[in-house]
Amino acid sequence: MPEPSERRVVVTGLGAVSSLGTGAHTFGAAIREGRSGVSPIRGFDATGFPHRVGGEVHDFDPRSVLRRLQVSEWGRSGLFAATAARLAVEDSGIDPDLLSRSRTGSCVGTTSGESAVIEQLTEQWVEKGFENLDPRLVRQVPAGRIAWAVNAELALHGEAQTIATACSASNYALGYAFDMIRTGEADYMISGGADSLNRWAHAGFYRLGALAESVCRPFDVDRSGILTAEGGVALLLEPLERAVGRGARIYAEVLGYGVNCDAKHPVSPDPTSIAECIRLAHRNARIRPEDVDYICAHGTGTPTNDATEVKAVREVFGDRLPPISSIKSMIGHTMGAASGFGALMCCLALHEGFLPPTANVSQVDPALGPGVDCVPGTGRDATLRVVQNHGFAFGGNNAITILGRVA
Amino acid sequence: MTTGSGSMSHARTATASAQVPHLSADTTPAAAVSPLVVSGCGVLSAAGPGLRSLGDPAAGGSTSGPAEAGAGLLAPDTDDLPPVPVAPIHDLRTDALGRKGLASLDRTTILALLACHQALGGLSGELSAQDRLRTGVAVGTSTGSIRSSSEFSRDTLVQEKPYLVRASLFPNSVMNCCASQVALRNGLRGVNATLAGGRLSSHAAFRYARNAIVQGHADRVLVGGVEELCPQTLWGWHRSEALAPGVKVGEGAAIFVLEPPESAANAGRSPLAEILACELASSAGRGNAQAVVAAGVATVRRALERSRTSAEEITTVVPGTTGVVGLEAVETAILNRVLGRRTIRRIDPVTMAGETFSAGGAFQLAAWLARPGDRADTALIISLDQDGAVACLVARRTP
Numbered sequence: 001m002p003e004p005s006e007r008r009v010v011v012t013g014l015g016a017v018s019s020l021g022t023g024a025h026t027f028g029a030a031i032r033e034g035r036s037g038v039s040p041i042r043g044f045d046a047t048g049f050p051h052r053v054g055g056e057v058h059d060f061d062p063r064s065v066l067r068r069l070q071v072s073e074w075g076r077s078g079l080f081a082a083t084a085a086r087l088a089v090e091d092s093g094i095d096p097d098l099l100s101r102s103r104t105g106s107c108v109g110t111t112s113g114e115s116a117v118i119e120q121l122t123e124q125w126v127e128k129g130f131e132n133l134d135p136r137l138v139r140q141v142p143a144g145r146i147a148w149a150v151n152a153e154l155a156l157h158g159e160a161q162t163i164a165t166a167c168s169a170s171n172y173a174l175g176y177a178f179d180m181i182r183t184g185e186a187d188y189m190i191s192g193g194a195d196s197l198n199r200w201a202h203a204g205f206y207r208l209g210a211l212a213e214s215v216c217r218p219f220d221v222d223r224s225g226i227l228t229a230e231g232g233v234a235l236l237l238e239p240l241e242r243a244v245g246r247g248a249r250i251y252a253e254v255l256g257y258g259v260n261c262d263a264k265h266p267v268s269p270d271p272t273s274i275a276e277c278i279r280l281a282h283r284n285a286r287i288r289p290e291d292v293d294y295i296c297a298h299g300t301g302t303p304t305n306d307a308t309e310v311k312a313v314r315e316v317f318g319d320r321l322p323p324i325s326s327i328k329s330m331i332g333h334t335m336g337a338a339s340g341f342g343a344l345m346c347c348l349a350l351h352e353g354f355l356p357p358t359a360n361v362s363q364v365d366p367a368l369g370p371g372v373d374c375v376p377g378t379g380r381d382a383t384l385r386v387v388q389n390h391g392f393a394f395g396g397n398n399a400i401t402i403l404g405r406v407a
Numbered sequence: 408m409t410t411g412s413g414s415m416s417h418a419r420t421a422t423a424s425a426q427v428p429h430l431s432a433d434t435t436p437a438a439a440v441s442p443l444v445v446s447g448c449g450v451l452s453a454a455g456p457g458l459r460s461l462g463d464p465a466a467g468g469s470t471s472g473p474a475e476a477g478a479g480l481l482a483p484d485t486d487d488l489p490p491v492p493v494a495p496i497h498d499l500r501t502d503a504l505g506r507k508g509l510a511s512l513d514r515t516t517i518l519a520l521l522a523c524h525q526a527l528g529g530l531s532g533e534l535s536a537q538d539r540l541r542t543g544v545a546v547g548t549s550t551g552s553i554r555s556s557s558e559f560s561r562d563t564l565v566q567e568k569p570y571l572v573r574a575s576l577f578p579n580s581v582m583n584c585c586a587s588q589v590a591l592r593n594g595l596r597g598v599n600a601t602l603a604g605g606r607l608s609s610h611a612a613f614r615y616a617r618n619a620i621v622q623g624h625a626d627r628v629l630v631g632g633v634e635e636l637c638p639q640t641l642w643g644w645h646r647s648e649a650l651a652p653g654v655k656v657g658e659g660a661a662i663f664v665l666e667p668p669e670s671a672a673n674a675g676r677s678p679l680a681e682i683l684a685c686e687l688a689s690s691a692g693r694g695n696a697q698a699v700v701a702a703g704v705a706t707v708r709r710a711l712e713r714s715r716t717s718a719e720e721i722t723t724v725v726p727g728t729t730g731v732v733g734l735e736a737v738e739t740a741i742l743n744r745v746l747g748r749r750t751i752r753r754i755d756p757v758t759m760a761g762e763t764f765s766a767g768g769a770f771q772l773a774a775w776l777a778r779p780g781d782r783a784d785t786a787l788i789i790s791l792d793q794d795g796a797v798a799c800l801v802a803r804r805t806p
Binding site: 047050111112119121125131138142143145146156158162164165175183185202203204205206208258259260261262263273397 | 686
């Protein structure tokens with residue numbers, strides 16, 4: 001548990017590459033309005049799939065943002081991460097040379113690493129045989145290159161950790177980055193997430209019966225599943241005293257996190273274990289359930305997830321549930337980046353004073369029980385002090401982060 | 408194993424004017440780390456099962472000329488494998504895991520499960536059900552099972568409809584499959600992390616696990632690395648020409664029980680070694696050998712400082728890049744700069760297990776543990792990756 005004497009950690013820069021646009025504020029404004037980033041998939045040939053829409057980043061142009069990376073040498077996920085990181089640094093107003101000179105590292109979450117690269121190589125295998133694999137692509141396969149892309153783009157000399165705990169990975173990354181600064185291991189950290197749209201996940205979720213046809217509607221009585229999606233997100237973290245010292249805009253303070261594993265089923269979540277993860281996060285952040293003003297849900301839009309998630313929240317909060325909404329209703333499931341986008345929205349919600357909405361809700365599923373305020377439609381003005389960000393995953397990998405307004 | 412002379416001259420230019428990266432004056436000083444201990448371990452490679460198999464190179468199966476790949480094992484869908492020598496695990500026995508649910512598991516997961524079974528089974532004080540609630544997992548793997556994801560992806564191309572994939576195999580295509588199966592099959596409900604850092608994946612896992620324990624997110628962590636031999640990987644090595652000719656591509660898993668010394672002592676587990684600092688860093692990147700040497704020297708020195716160990720106290724060096732084109736010589740340059748040119752015992756897992764990439768760091772530690780050493784034998788376990796990242800772990804034998 002954090003000692004009071006240890007450093008407080010704040011978020012001072014945000015970056016996003018998403019189906020709702022490039023830049024955290026473009027993204028955040030679209031979410032607040034309840035707009036959808038979902039569109040027909042062009043990133044792979046979706047012919048033959050019954051469901052053909054997703055949260056794709058169309059016309060991604062890393063060259064317009066990146067200053068150092070040779071774009072042709074990196075996979076799509078790495079480029080998402082590096083672009084989001086560069087944007088976060090620009091947003092923070094910090095001197096990039098100071099970051100480069102200081103003990104600065106990165107920690108980025110992902111579900112499937114450079115999956116778009118692996119799919120290209122798989123196509124080469126099928127069409128021309130293994131002996132014709134493109135060596136340039138082979139070198140782009142390691143998922144660790146996602147965080148290395150961030151360090152290479154920003155000329156960072158600290159560690160570059162890529163955490164691959166599937167769809168809770170960005171929360172794992174944020175928790176680790178928080179620990180690194182809190183304990184003095186690092187002075188600045190970029191934390192984030194990145195994943196690329198890929199055919200194999202689209203097929204896998206379809207076969208699991210978890211893919212919605214065209215609309216993702218978490219908490220709705222007619223919800224039918226997820227939409228596959230992609231993107232990159234980054235947060236710049238630094239010690240509170242440094243942020244204050246340089247007069248930085250402080251979006252939020254990272255208060256703590258909890259991580260655990262259901263150890264029960266490869267794909268089905270467990271409410272008791274998720275409730276325990278919430279308690280771990282509260283203990284680590286030294287807060288109580290009644291302190292929480294908002295929950296940014298994992299909220300995938302599958303019947304199972306939303307029922308399990310609300311049940312777990314009830315176990316901890318009783319019948320006084322904080323507002324709980326899902327941004328996946330607008331951007332789909334960005335996999336390893338999902339809880340990173342959630343964290344980014346938590347920062348904007350705390351800083352600007354609003355509850356992010358859940359889009360596409362006609363009627364909240366009565367089976368979820370009374371008192372579920374999923375902020376339907378568009379964002380709602382609200383003064384928030386402490387918010388809770390959920391990330392769950394295949395394999396029962398739960399990770400929850402707690403953020404607060406700096407008092 | 409040797410690399411070509413080309414990469415040696417590369418390193419000589421590298422050492423000439425390398426500078427330690429300049430860090431600003433207000434950078435936090437390197438604090439000492441609290442030592443953790445390895446109180447158990449499980450190992451599986453071409454050299455055989457168990458730590459002992461790595462202790463005697465003569466006993467290993469992989470040093471006596473290129474092993475023939477079991478064609479059925481490696482490539483049911485393809486006749487051809489590249490002309491790359493391999494060090495596979497023959498006759499992988501899964502009896503220890505029982506029968507339930509094994510059919511859908513891939514080789515990466517099975518290798519890790521077997522190593523974990525060995526590590527937990529060999530503990531002198533067993534973990535109670537209560538202990539397992541606070542026991543975590545940190546697995547180093549560069550991509551998860553690349554064979555699983557690639558074959559799953561292939562089905563979207565070759566089946567009559569792109570969605571006619573086997574749903575039961577979908578979790579295997581996700582990188583955390585292995586770590587979560589380890590948790591599921593052993594009831595480990597603590598932190599469950601998968602770390603991807605290419606050749607540095609196992610080092611990354613150790614660093615992650617160290618933080619998780621010290622910061623109270625878990626009482627102990629099963630930590631290590633895994634790498635599976637498959638056509639995708641072999642062709643990848645062949646096409647990228649990243650390994651010197653003659654280097655055998657191996658496979659396996661090495662998993663350790665990592666915990667605070669008090670926790671091991673209270674449970675009556677005698678530690679095999681102390682794990683001191685584990686540092687990771689980045690340099691200016693690929694192709695800039697000077698920068699990598701500078702970052703490597705700074706990282707090793709920082710790891711030593713945080714371990715409160717002088718360069719003179721290092722009695723064993725365990726290299727991490729043997730046979731990797733362009734890296735081996737850079738690694739040598741770093742070690743020469745930090746340790747001088749005195750003769751230090753050198754233990755190299757590649758000679759026993761082959762090139763094991765993601766599992767490399769874990770095999771470095773295992774190979775060192777497998778050899779007898781003096782009471783205060785202290786090892787420097789270093790590695791580098793093609794993208795200019797460096798890693799260094801310091802470990803000391805416990806009396």
